[in-house]
Amino acid sequence: MKNYKVTSQIKLSDISTKEVFDDAEKKLKKVRKKLAKIQDTMYAEGKYAALICLQGMDTAGKDSLIREVFKEVNARGVVVHSFKVPTELEKSHNYLWRHYIALPAKGKLGVFNRTHYENVLVTRVHPEYVFGENIPSVKSLDDLNDDFYHKRMEEINAFEKQIEANGTIILKFFLNLSKEEQKNRLLRRLRLKEKNWKFSPGDLKERKLWDKYQFCYEDLLNKTSTDYAPWYIIPADDKPTARLIVAKTILKTLEQFNFEEPELPKKYQVEIENYKSQLENEA
Known part of the structure; x- marks a missing residue:
């Protein structure tokens, strides 16, 4: 899957x-069965x-990808969050707060359908949205310049580095859709x-901003793909292929982490025959 990983500009x-x-x-079908099995072991190890972060233009196929890739995973093992317009409560906190509290627990797969990158993407295309965050240093649109968004990208890199250092494996996928396929x-x-x-x-209004979105995506892909939280650019015009690439990458x-199921404590291992006997000889 190295062909899709962002490792240079x-x-x-x-x-x-x-x-x-x-x-x-x-x-x-074969890959997702293996994915389900490895998640079970990951859950047991704890x-x-x-x-798993998914970004892409409208109609890129995020919802159906989630449905098809994680279909075999135990329901207890995968948690999906779809981030919409921030609520008043969410806007009263730091912009990363709602993403932080949605992070997966150890043993689980967490899927962000749209992610913390909306804060350097949609808000960059529509900077007026940032005013709702009531940031003291932001007094006018002039304050929402490239430096503002690049600083946010540095903060996001730091956020991802922190959670990776504490045991969260991060994979970020940009579903790269053509304008013609979106039209179709x-x-x-x-x-x-x-x-x-x-x-x-609103889909048509956002489509008119296609070039601006592409600029913002290119900028964030170049500035936030790291060794500890890499971006993968997935060709998304063919949905079955896109799903397979994402599943195989995950x-x-x-598999590189060699998860292992924990052993039964020795004090219980020596009693296994006794436990079996108790069950087999129940009245």
Whole structure:
């Protein structure tokens, strides 16, 4: 999966949004079973958590990816958070607060559907949103310049370094969708009655800001992909392929940690035959 990992400066315009793998859906079934098994062992060991971050333009396929990739994982082992517009309570805290309290416990997979990067993405495209945070140093739009957002990126890097040092494995995926494919998916939402509920006129307003979003994504990918919390740019025009790449990347990363189920304490091991006998000879 090294081909997708951001390890040097990138230009999104140079990166393909489409790859098609043969039998991607069939291969995904095998991978997600292995993912479920390794999560069970990870849960039993209880030393690590894993945070899976998903970002992408509207219709990039985040929801369906979560459904398909984690379908086999025990319900107790995966927790999904979808971050919407901050509530008044959330805005009364530091912008990272709501993400911090949503972090997965050790033994679990946590999935952020949209992430803490919205704070250097949507708020950069729509800087007026930051005014709702009541930051003392922000008095006008002039204060919300590149330095402001780059400082936030440094804070996010520090946040991720802290949680990684305490046992959270971090994987970040940008679902790289083409503008043409987004158009097709939006049209599908309008043409199919059962998909109408997914459509919002706001989708078209945000689409007009495509180039600005691409600039912001490219900037954050270049400034926040680290050894301890890498970004992967996933070609998202073909959903089955995108899901398979993400699943395989997660699995290969978790396999490197060699999780082990804990042994039964020795004082109980020596009594196993006795316990079996008690059960087998119940009246």
